[in-house]
Every structure is written in structure tokens, then in C-alpha cells.
Amino acid sequence: MTTLTPEDVRREPALQLAAGAGGGWLVIAGQELRDIWLSARGPAIVIGTSLLLSLLTYLAASNEELNIIDQRDTVNLLAQITMALAVGVSLLFTADCVSGERERETLESLLVTPVPRGQVALGKYLAAVSMWPVLLIVAIPYIWVLREGEGVFADAMLGALVVGTLLVIGFVSLGLLVSIFSGSNRLSLAVAFFIFVLLLAPTQLPLGGWFGDLITQTNPMTAGSTFLHRAIVKEHGWGEDLDLLIAPAVWAIAMTGVAFIAAGRLRLQGSFGR
Amino acid sequence: MIRRGGLVALVAMVALFAIALGARRHAAAEMNGAPIAVGELTVVVSKSNVSAVTGDSFTFTSEIRNAGSEATPALIANLAFVAVDGGTYVDPEDWSSERTQAVAPIATGATASQTWTVKTVLAGDVASYVVVLPAPPALVANSPLAVSPAIQMHVEKHRALNPGGVLPTVLIVPVVLVMAFGGMRVVRRFV
Amino acid sequence: MAQASLAVDGISKAFGETRAVRGLSLDAAPGEVIGLLGPNGAGKTTAIRILTTIYAPDSGSFAVDGIPYTRPSAIRQRIGVLPESAGYPLHQSGEEFVQYFARLFGQSRKSARETAKTLLAEVGLAERAASPISMYSRGMRQRLGVARALVNRPRVLFLDEPTLGLDPAGQRQILALISEAATERGATVILSTHFLDEVEEVCSRVIILNRGEVIAEGPVADIKRRAAPRTARVRVPEENHESALSALKRAPGVGDAQAVNGGRGLISATLDGSDTNAPIRALLEAGIPILFFELEGGKLSDAFLALTGEAGA
Numbered sequence: 001m002t003t004l005t006p007e008d009v010r011r012e013p014a015l016q017l018a019a020g021a022g023g024g025w026l027v028i029a030g031q032e033l034r035d036i037w038l039s040a041r042g043p044a045i046v047i048g049t050s051l052l053l054s055l056l057t058y059l060a061a062s063n064e065e066l067n068i069i070d071q072r073d074t075v076n077l078l079a080q081i082t083m084a085l086a087v088g089v090s091l092l093f094t095a096d097c098v099s100g101e102r103e104r105e106t107l108e109s110l111l112v113t114p115v116p117r118g119q120v121a122l123g124k125y126l127a128a129v130s131m132w133p134v135l136l137i138v139a140i141p142y143i144w145v146l147r148e149g150e151g152v153f154a155d156a157m158l159g160a161l162v163v164g165t166l167l168v169i170g171f172v173s174l175g176l177l178v179s180i181f182s183g184s185n186r187l188s189l190a191v192a193f194f195i196f197v198l199l200l201a202p203t204q205l206p207l208g209g210w211f212g213d214l215i216t217q218t219n220p221m222t223a224g225s226t227f228l229h230r231a232i233v234k235e236h237g238w239g240e241d242l243d244l245l246i247a248p249a250v251w252a253i254a255m256t257g258v259a260f261i262a263a264g265r266l267r268l269q270g271s272f273g274r
Numbered sequence: 275m276i277r278r279g280g281l282v283a284l285v286a287m288v289a290l291f292a293i294a295l296g297a298r299r300h301a302a303a304e305m306n307g308a309p310i311a312v313g314e315l316t317v318v319v320s321k322s323n324v325s326a327v328t329g330d331s332f333t334f335t336s337e338i339r340n341a342g343s344e345a346t347p348a349l350i351a352n353l354a355f356v357a358v359d360g361g362t363y364v365d366p367e368d369w370s371s372e373r374t375q376a377v378a379p380i381a382t383g384a385t386a387s388q389t390w391t392v393k394t395v396l397a398g399d400v401a402s403y404v405v406v407l408p409a410p411p412a413l414v415a416n417s418p419l420a421v422s423p424a425i426q427m428h429v430e431k432h433r434a435l436n437p438g439g440v441l442p443t444v445l446i447v448p449v450v451l452v453m454a455f456g457g458m459r460v461v462r463r464f465v
Numbered sequence: 466m467a468q469a470s471l472a473v474d475g476i477s478k479a480f481g482e483t484r485a486v487r488g489l490s491l492d493a494a495p496g497e498v499i500g501l502l503g504p505n506g507a508g509k510t511t512a513i514r515i516l517t518t519i520y521a522p523d524s525g526s527f528a529v530d531g532i533p534y535t536r537p538s539a540i541r542q543r544i545g546v547l548p549e550s551a552g553y554p555l556h557q558s559g560e561e562f563v564q565y566f567a568r569l570f571g572q573s574r575k576s577a578r579e580t581a582k583t584l585l586a587e588v589g590l591a592e593r594a595a596s597p598i599s600m601y602s603r604g605m606r607q608r609l610g611v612a613r614a615l616v617n618r619p620r621v622l623f624l625d626e627p628t629l630g631l632d633p634a635g636q637r638q639i640l641a642l643i644s645e646a647a648t649e650r651g652a653t654v655i656l657s658t659h660f661l662d663e664v665e666e667v668c669s670r671v672i673i674l675n676r677g678e679v680i681a682e683g684p685v686a687d688i689k690r691r692a693a694p695r696t697a698r699v700r701v702p703e704e705n706h707e708s709a710l711s712a713l714k715r716a717p718g719v720g721d722a723q724a725v726n727g728g729r730g731l732i733s734a735t736l737d738g739s740d741t742n743a744p745i746r747a748l749l750e751a752g753i754p755i756l757f758f759e760l761e762g763g764k765l766s767d768a769f770l771a772l773t774g775e776a777g778a
Contacts (some may be wrong), residue, residue, distance in 0.1 A: 027568045038462060039556060043455035053442035061438035105552030111614065112517050112548075113569040114541040138447065145443045198457050268519050 009270070017081040024115030028123025034126055036093070042134075045089050049135055052085075053078060054143045056071040060146060071148035078146065079156045080225060082139040083164040085173045088196060089219075093128035094175030095192035097121075099185040099270060108268055110180065121263030125176055133166040136160060159231040163224040166248035170220055171196060173255035179261045183270030219252035314342030315349075315380075317406055324427045326394040336388045336404040336422055340380040347412035349377035352405045353390050358426075362398030369395055369402075376409065396429040433440035468531060470495045470620045470653040476525035477517055477677075478508075485511040487677040488525065493653040493670075495620070498643060498684075500664035501657040503674035504773050509657040510549050512674065513623050516655070517546045520698045530620040542570065545619030545652070549626050555599035559590050559609050561597060564618060570617040578617075584612040588642060604635030611642050621653045622646055626658060636660070640667050661766040671765070675773045689768050695736045697744045700757035701731040712751035718743030730756070 036042040055144035060074040098121070110120060140157065147153040175192045182188035199221040207215055207222070216222045227244035230236040321334040340346050353373045355366045366373055375388050390401060401424040408417050436442075471493040478486045486508040493499055501509050514520045516527060518537035526533065529540045553560065560581050567577035568771055585594045590606040591603065592753060601609065607627055614622055624643065628636040644667050646652045664671055664685065671688055673681040681688050701709040706729045713722035713734045720735040722744075734744045741760055761767070 008530050024569055035554070035556070038458065045450070047448060047451050047455065050448045054448055056752070057440050058437070058444045060623070061440040101552075104549075104554075105550045106554060108514075108519065108548040109546070109566070110569075111519055111549055112541055112544065112546040113566065114538045114571070115569050116538060138451070141443050141447050145438070145440045221307075270513070 001090040009156070009234050024113070025119035025122040025126070028120055029126040030123075032097075032124050032127030033130060036130065040192045042131065043199050043263070044140055045131065046086075046138055049082070050138050053082065053139060056081065057099065057142045057146060071146060072152050072233045072235070074227055075143050075146050075152055076137060079228060079232065082135050083160055083167065083224075083228070084200065086135040086164060088193075089135075090128045090131045090168050091171040091175040091192050091196055093131065093191060094125060094172045095179050095188045096175065096185060097124040097128065098179040098266065099182040099188035100179070102183065102268070102270060103185040111266070111268060116264075117266040118263045119181070119262055121176055121260060121266065125172060125259075128169060128172050132164060136164060148209055151235075155232050155235070156228075159228045160167040163228050163248060164246070166252045167220060167224050170248065170251035170255045173252070173259035177255065177259040177262050180259070180266055181271040183273040186274035188270075218247050223247035279383050283426075298332035307438075315340060315346065315406055315418075317351075317404055317420045319404060319425055320421045321425050322423065322465060324392075324394075324425060326427060327430050328394055328397055330429075331393045333389055333391045334425065336390065337385050338380060338388075338406055338420070340382055340387040343382055345382060346380045346408070348379055348409040350409045350413075351375045351377050351388050352407075353392075353402060354405055355400055355402050358401045359399040362396055362400060364396070364400055369393055369400075372403060376408070392427075394429040397421060397429050400427045400429065401425065402427060410431060469493055469528075470530050471516070471527070471655070473516065473527040474525055476512070476527055478511055478515055478520055484677050486515065486522075486674075489674075489679055490525075491672060491682070493621070493655070495651045495653055495676055496647050498647045498654040498656060498668045499656055500668035501674065502659075502661070502664060502671055502769055505762075506676075507674040507773075508677040510625055512547075513549075513625050513655065513657055513678075516621075517541075517544055517623050542617060543616060543620045545614035545622045547607070547622075547624045547627050549608075549629075549657075551610045553598045553606055555608065556597055558595050558597055559585055559601065559605075559612075560594040563612050566613045567616040572616075579758065580616055581612075584615055585609075587615075587645070588612045589638065602635075604631050604638065605629060607635065607639055609643065610681065611639065611646075613709045615650070617645065618650065618729050621654055621655065621673075623655045623657075625657045626659065627656070628658065628663060636663065643667050649754040651762030661764075661769055673769060673772050679777055681768070682774050685765060688772075695741065696761045697734045697736060697741070698725065698731065698735065698759045698761060699744055699748065699755055699759070700731050701748065701753050701755060705753045706730050706732070709748060709750060709753045712753060713744055713749045716743055717739050719747065753776040 006199060034041060049180070060077070098107065101110065111117070136157075139160070143156050144153055175188075176194045178195075179188045182191065197217055202215050202219055202222045203225045207213075216226055223244045223246070227241050227248075230241050230244070231238065316339045317336055318332055318339075319336045321332075321421045324332060326332060334350065338349065338351065353366075353370055355364045355369050359363045370390065370392050372391070377386050377388070380386050381456070388404070390404070394400075404422040406420040407413060469492040471491070473489055473491045475488045475490050476486060477484065477488055479639065489508075489512055490500070501512065503509050512521065515522050516529070518534070522534065528534065530543045532539045532543065547727065557565070563581035563584055564577045567580040568574070571722070572580060582591070582594070585591050588611055590605060590608055590612065593605065598606065598609065613629065614624070617778050618753065622643075627643070628639050631639065640663055643654055643656060647654050647667075654667075656664070656668060668685060670683060671681075671685050672679055673688070699709070699713075706724070709732055710722050710724065713719050714730060718736060718738050718740040720737045722732055722734040725731040725733050745758060
């Protein structure tokens with residue numbers, strides 16, 4: 001048996017470089033981006049979204065029932081739908097990113113590279129987030145043609161950018177977190193999607209009273225949705241409803257922090273649902 | 275809100291092929307009919323018949339004249355709608371976003387004018403009229419009302435292939451995306 | 466002894482109540498191919514996962530190329546791994562796949578491209594480099610896995626069941642690659658396998674694990690000799706049974722002789738040394754005709770079965 005001395009350790013030859021030291025996340029993000037955007041997945045989602053927005057835009061402009069709604073309402077509708085789609089899709093991407101690799105038996109090969117676990121997670125995280133700016137860009141022409149009146153386009157784009165970014169960051173982190181601990185991809189997708197629906201549902205419900213206010217303020221989805229509604233439809237100035245951005249911001253920061261702490265403990269096997 | 279939007283989207287999908295737009299209306303230019311006197315106020319409106327299509331808007335004016343010997347108290351003018359074909363559901367809020375106007379006291383022999391905007395939301399025959407009543411505190415249970423003659427609106431469903439000029443956008447964006455992603459795949463295959 | 470490229474000192478790992486690996490120790494020199502044998506559940510894969518930094522050992526320590534196990538990232542720079550159940554991104558081409566891993570090991574785009582080209586040629590996949598992995602056979606995927614494991618010129622190469630599910634031709638290709646990695650690249654190879662003939666063919670040493678413990682370790686020849694002394698089975702006419710037993714028990718080079726299953730005419734003789742002709746010579750000298758003669762044992766598989774207690778299984 002060879003005895004290792006500190007001298008032996010110092011004798012270590014220079015490392016090849018880099019990937020392990022800092023650039024691995026970039027390589028992984030690049031590969032993941034290619035997997036999303038050069039395969040059918042990303043394009044199909046974007047084209048599907050554009051078809052949905054086309055349909056809604058046409059109906060909004062043509063149907064007499066919809067003419068009841070103020071144009072600002074229609075713009076708000078498109079912005080919110082784009083945002084909800086981006087959040088849902090990005091969430092599903094990260095919910096698959098670790099547990100999916102486990103299931104496809106490709107995770108072990110990745111874990112024996114010198115890229116630190118946190119960087120593996122970061123690369124996948126960034127690729128999943130890429131869906132959001134693309135969908136927002138796709139929504140631009142629709143919101144542009146439906147805009148009417150001063151500042152509605154700017155209100156919608158800026159509001160969606162801020163609220164959507166916070167929500168996407170939070171939910172992508174949630175997906176990553178669930179995926180890190182989930183032993184099965186199906187479980188990971190189910191748990192992540194369930195939480196998404198649970199938080200999205202109150203935006204579809206009439207909320208009133210102190211409890212309604214509490215939900216609106218504390219649920220990042222309802223808070224973000226209400227903020228966007230007030231900015232676009234009610235023409236509120238940004239300073240008026242800044243409190244509604246607290247929940248999405250806290251959600252984004254907290255989930256990201258927790259997810260990346262967990263990513264450092266990424267294991268070959270999941271903790272539950274094996 | 276997504277909630278309202280979702281409901282709207284649902285309704286919109288049901289009415290997928292109901293296409294409407296455009297503007298065709300013919301309205302009378304002169305003041306409408308004989309004034310109806312209630313108490314000493316008379317109300318007249320600037321239109322008597324309107325033919326329009328769904329989604330169209332028009333404006334008209336009402337004039338409240340005080341024929342009495344005393345100035346009126348402060349008044350409230352309200353625009354009302356009623357379906358006269360028996361089949362059209364009319365939600366007044368949808369037809370006019372500003373249906374109530376405050377009118378300052380009118381001196382004897384003087385008139386006050388109001389401008390109203392109406393949006394023809396649904397196809398059908400609908401009548402609209404202006405009701406004037408005293409504002410509180412002069413308003414009491416048996417305060418007399420003054421009502422204008424009705425404006426007869428005949429609204430037809432409008433169909434258009436390019437509502438609001440959105441057709442190019444809704445067609446071009448998906449096509450451009452399909453071409454862009456398809457192009458990327460083709461280029462990648464040959465590079 | 467030269468600096469061991471792999472030095473393992475009493476590593477152990479338990480999962481709950483199950484002790485998967487108990488006190489595994491070994492030293493491996495550059496260019497050495499070590500076979501890791503054991504029945505299912507013996508702890509081979511767990512041992513490899515500890516040594517490849519997937520699992521942390523509960524106790525003990527190890528070092529790869531002088532790097533202690535407490536620096537897993539540095540160890541990963543020096544090892545190549547083909548996991549037992551290696552999945553592949555089926556939409557990628559073989560070339561993209563190897564390039565990707567080369568880049569994860571810090572190579573530039575250009576260098577990664579060259580590495581992929583070289584390695585794919587070495588494993589015989591040059592012509593299929595641009596094909597999607599979904600079009601590869603299992604044997605091709607395993608060779609691709611070996612190519613990927615070599616992207617960083619590893620000092621130690623861990624191969625967990627690399628020939629599982631391959632046809633004989635595929636097995637031969639993988640074994641040739643393993644030998645090349647050891648002889649030409651000077652890599653230490655730890656080969657976990659169920660196929661004992663593979664171990665005999667390419668391994669210089671073997672470690673046999675059973676229920677997490679090392680039950681035998683050493684050069685293949687030693688293991689065979691220690692665990693499975695050769696025996697000879699002979700059949701003689703029934704009337705010669707007793708005289709044959711006596712002749713064999715007296716013969717030099719024959720340790721013992723017994724009737725098999727109490728039958729008459731069938732005798733099992735244990736050989737003391739390497740003279741496999743000793744029983745034949747003894748019987749011929751006694752004038753006893755031999756109806757049947759067969760040598761048993763002396764193969765690694767016999768040693769393996771004897772050591773792991775699976776002979777009767």
C-alpha cells in the first residue's frame with residue numbers, strides 16, 4: 001500500500017484547465033441550449049405559443065364579444081398568457097434536467113467529469129431560462145398590433161419583463177430543486193407542475209377580504225399577475241404597486257438560493273421516489 | 275387578469291367564426307322629435323335613428339332645457355338602453371363607458387348640453403334615451419323625471435377578414451418562426 | 466514500488482444496514498489491468514463508484530495518481546469511467562458526444578474536435594462519427610463509451626461491465642481497447658466484469674469480492690492455484706475399482722483419490738503438483754485400463770465459484 005504524504009499531494013500536475021475550475025457551466029449551458037433549440041422541443045413550443053397568440057389576437061380584434069373589453073385588457077391578457085406559458089414550460093425543462101438524466105442513465109457520466117455540481121445545475125438552469133426571453137420576443141408583435149392609447153405597449157412589455165423574469169427565475173429554481181431530489185422523472189414533473197398549478201389557481205379565483213388580500217400579496221403568481229394588471233389596465237404608475245413585486249422577488253431569490261445550495265449536494269440517486 | 279382573460283378567451287373561441295368590424299352608420303343630423311315635458315324640463319337628443327354594425331361607436335348630444343320660472347337644482351343625466359327586439363341581451367355598461375353625467379343647475383330659459391358616446395356591442399334593435407333627475411339632496415322619492423325621446427339603433431353583425439389590421443401579424447409571425455426554425459435545421463444539416 | 470496510480474486503503478461503504486463494501490484495499494501501478502470479480506451484489510459497482518468519487522467512503526481512504534479522495538474534482542481530472550449502465554443522448558452524433566465531454570474536461574473547441582476525431586478512430590467509429598447515437602448498435606455504444614472515458618487521457622480507467630450484452634465480436638473489440646489503453650497509454654484499468662474468460666485474457670491481477678469483502682486477491686494464476694486445485698476424474702472397469710483407488714493413492718503427484726458419489730469405477734483424484742499425467746501413469750503402471758479421463762479445475766471460473774460459494778448454484 002502506498003502511503004500518501006503531503007509531498008505526494010503537492011506533486012500533483014497542473015490540471016488541464018478550466019472546465020472544473022470555472023467554465024463547465026458554459027459548456028453545459030451551450031449543450032443544453034443546443035438540445036432545446038436545435039431539436040424539435042424549443043421550436044415546437046415557440047411556434048405553438050405564436051399560434052395561440054395569433055388566435056387570441058385575431059379573436060380579440062374581431063369578435064364583438066371581445067370588443068367589450070378594453071384594448072388594455074386584451075394586451076394584459078396576451079402578456080399574462082405569454083408569462084404563464086413561459087413559467088410553465090421553463091419549469092418543466094428544469095424539472096426534467098436532473099431526474100431526466102438519472103432516468104436516461106446519463107447523469108453518472110456527467111458527475112465523473114471535473115465540473116462541480118453547482119455548475120452542472122447552473123448550465124441547465126440557464127438553458128431552461130432561455131425560453132422566457134424568446135417567448136417574450138414572440139409576443140412583441142401581437143402586443144404591438146393590439147396596443148391602443150398612450151404607453152400601453154411600453155407598460156405591457158416592461159411589466160411583463162420584470163414580473164415574468166422574477167417568476168421564471170423562481171419557478172425554474174423550483175423545478176431544479178425538485179429534480180435534484182427526485183428519483184424519478186415522472187415524480188419530479190408531477191410535483192413541480194402541481195406546485196405551479198397550486199400557485200396559479202388563485203389567479204383564476206375571485207379573491208376578496210383579508211384572506212384574499214393575503215393570498216394576492218404572498219402568492220408570487222397572484223401578486224405578479226395583479227401587478228401586471230394594474231400596470232397595463234389600470235395604468236398605475238410603477239411606484240403605486242411596488243409592494244406587489246415583493247412576493248415574486250422573494251420567491252425568485254429564495255428559490256434560487258435553495259436550489260443552488262441543493263445543487264451542491266447533487267447525488268447520483270434521488271432522495272425520494274426511486 | 276388571467277381570470278378575465280381566460281373567460282374572454284373561452285367566449286371568443288365559441289364565437290370563432292363570428293367576425294365583426296367596420297363602420298357604417300347613418301344617423302339623423304337634426305334634433306330628435308317633440309320634447310317630452312316632465313315638470314318644466316325638456317330633454318332632446320341629436321339623433322333619432324342609428325344604423326350601425328357591431329363594434330362601431332357614435333356620439334350624440336342631449337340638451338336639457340329649463341322652461342320653468344325657477345332655476346333647477348343640480349341634476350343627474352343618465353343614459354339608458356333597452357332591447358326592443360326582445361332577444362338581445364343588453365348590458366348598459368358595455369354600450370357606454372360613461373352613462374351618468376352631473377348637470378349644474380340650469381337657469382330659467384337656459385339649456386345644458388351633454389355629449390354621449392355609444393359603442394354598438396351586439397347585433398339587434400336597441401333603444402337608448404336620456405333620463406334627467408334631480409341630484410341629491412333635491413332628489414326625493416317622487417321627484418319628477420325628464421326623459422328624452424329614444425334613439426332607435428339597428429345594429430348588424432359585421433364581418434371582416436382583417437379586423438383591426440391584425441391579420442398580417444397573426445399570419446406572418448407563426449410563418450416566420452416556422453421558416454426560421456426550419457431554416458436552422460436545414461443549415462445545420464448541410465454545415 | 467513506483468508511485469501507485471491508484472492506492473486504496475480499507476474503504477468501506479454501507480447503505481443503511483447493508484454493508485456494500487468492507488475494507489477494500491489495493492495498489493495499482495500504471496499499465497496494470499485489474500479485474501474486479503464478484504457475484505451480483507458483491508459490491509463491485511459500489512467500489513467503483515467510491516473510487517470515481519460518486520460516493521464518499523464511510524471509512525478508509527484512497528488516492529488517484531497521488532491525489533487524495535478529499536479532492537474529488539482533481540481526481541475526476543485523472544480518471545475515465547464507463548459506468549455500468551451508461552446512457553447516451555440518442556439525438557447527438559458520436560462526434561458531438563465525445564467533443565462535449567472533452568470540453569467538460571477543459572479542452573478548447575478545436576482541441577475537443579481533434580480529440581473526438583482521434584478517439585473515434587481508435588475505437589473504430591470514425592466512419593459513423595456523424596451518425597446519431599440512436600443509430601448505433603450496443604457494441605458501438607460501448608466503444609463510444611470507452612472513447613468518452615479516454616477523452617482526458619486518464620491515469621486510471623474504470624470500466625464497469627463494459628462487455629455486458631455484447632456479441633463475441635463486440636467483446637473482443639472492447640477487450641482489445643482495454644489492452645491498448647493499458648499498454649499504449651499506460652493507464653491503470655479497473656475492469657469489473659462477470660465474464661471470467663475476459664479477466665483471464667486481459668487482467669494481470671484479480672480481486673474477488675463477495676458481500677462487500679475481498680475474498681481473494683492476486684495474480685490470476687495464483688488465484689487459480691489457490692482456490693481451485695486441479696482434480697482428475699477417471700473411469701475404470703468396476704472390477705478394477707479398488708485396485709485403481711489404491712494405485713492412485715500411492716502415486717506420486719496425486720494427493721488423494723476417492724470414489725465419486727460412492728459409485729464403482731468413477732474416481733476423483735486430486736493433483737498435488739502440475740503433473741497432470743500422474744494419475745494416468747499410475748493406472749497404466751498398475752495395468753488398469755482407463756475408460757475415461759478428464760481434468761477439472763484450474764480455471765478462474767472454478768476458483769471464482771469456489772471462493773464465492775456458488776459452485777452449487
